[in-house]
Amino acid sequence: QVELQQSGPGLVTPSQTLSLTCAISGDSVSSNSAAWNWIRQSPSRGLEWLGRTYYRSKWIRDYAGSVKSRIIINPDTSKNQFSLQLMSVTPEDTAVYYCVRGQIGDRRYFDYWVQGTLVTVSS
């Protein structure tokens, strides 16, 4: 059974960096069939996929255009986890953030979601 455990602050100051970590159990961040995603949800933007990382002979990072200039998603194989850094945040980045496992290949879907963390951007 796959479990994801997300950690990070619930309040971030405008212009600073939002940082979240997702610890994986029951699977490997280096899995050949999975990708590790960050998705957020807000009333104004709905469900928004931010990006993912996965391993295919090398590490691949794939980001949404809306955040591409200020996002980094990194795997950490030593701790079997992955992280999100979103720089230069504004109140528009206030949302519930989810770390999510995605199946890739012939079958592509999001099958394991963390409960989610509300991150508020405010001074």
Added chain:
Amino acid sequence: DIQMTQSPSSLSASVGDRVTITCRASQSINSYLNWYQQKPGKAPNLLIYAASTLQSGVPSRFSGGGSGTDFTLTISSLQPEDFATYYCQQSYSSPLTFGGGTKVEIK
């Protein structure tokens, strides 16, 4: 980016009703279409993937259809636990995108 449009955005229905939700993609996505159910305060939960394949553990009253640009999610006989918001999502190409959601409410 591929835009996903769901309709209706909300609907009211009674227990036992047959309910159909539609999802349209802005370009062909073959059958790379997934459906999720979300209840208040919870993360979305996968119901159907590849347009019509039921995820393990999902009741058979849920079914999906379509290919190309037009897709449907049908609940054959609405149950009390089915009142929720439903989202479609395309997995054909990056960036992965979601529909705006359909809220199913009790009539």
